[in-house]
Amino acid sequence: MNIQNNYAGTDRKDSLAKEVPARMLEVGQLFKEMNGRQILNDINFAIEDGGSLAIVGESGSGKSTLAQLIMALKQPTSGQIIFNGQHLPRKGIKAYKAWYRDIQIVFQNTASTLNPALSLFQCLEEPLKNFTTLNRAERKNRILEYLGKVGLREELLRYRPGKLSGGQYQRACLAKALIIHPKLLICDEIVSNLDIVLQQRIIELLKSIQREQGLSLLFITHDLSLVPGLCNDILVMKDGKKIEQFHTSDLHNESARDAYTIALLKSTEMLETKWMIWKESGPSS
């Protein structure tokens, strides 16, 4: 086991184990059945402390179900999820609270992430009140720090979330997830609804925060083109099964790749070409 300092400092209430294992997340022989359907079928992977894994697959392959299991929003039918040396909680408010503090998720459909009745300041202050012992002034400083990190202007703090643009909203959700210094961030299709410029901005932001905070990252996407430069490893899923897992630098090594991964790659390249043509000449029909 590695013994590491908790970068989050002393502001956490009842932190999990101080000894951080080299593996931040371990998923083993994971099965999930829902309404008589096998949604996940023997999924296995691990993410090292500070490591990053992309889970890639077409719609319906089970990516979101996997994220929900890791977030303890659903229970597996069988198998193991071990985070930072702790097993997935099955009961007990304290265990769930520790889990939700150290693992944060940002979804594609973020409309319900920020309470529409609160100002952006109050939305960002909420997790700090729930999960840290920071005082009012410290909370304000932390909010300003993270607002700056995600590239949002201070004046937006007065606004209700409904007044934010799609890109601003997504960045605010990222700030809310990161502001309590989680150990693992799960991003579930977080850039799918954004244009290509905003996609790149969010990816760059994730890279820099990952570098600065030593964050472990699980990045879920159907778009393979987003992964290089962001994640160390790629796990490809299809129909609830793991097709293969490899280092990102081996993505274009076609002789070693599964036919399904190559098909995913080709469809991504086709979409990119279409997008370039569209940008240059406008849509053809």
Ligand SMILES: Nc1ncnc2c1ncn2[C@@H]1O[C@H](COP(=O)(O)OP(=O)(O)OP(=O)(O)O)[C@@H](O)[C@H]1O
């Ligand atoms: N309650 C349920 N009962 C039965 N099947 C379900 C249930 N919920 C989801 N599914 C099915 O599980 C499969 C995996 O869904 P999931 O949302 O995890 O896939 P995904 O890869 O995240 O897809 P997307 O990218 O479209 O969100 C889908 O075929 C879906 O129809």
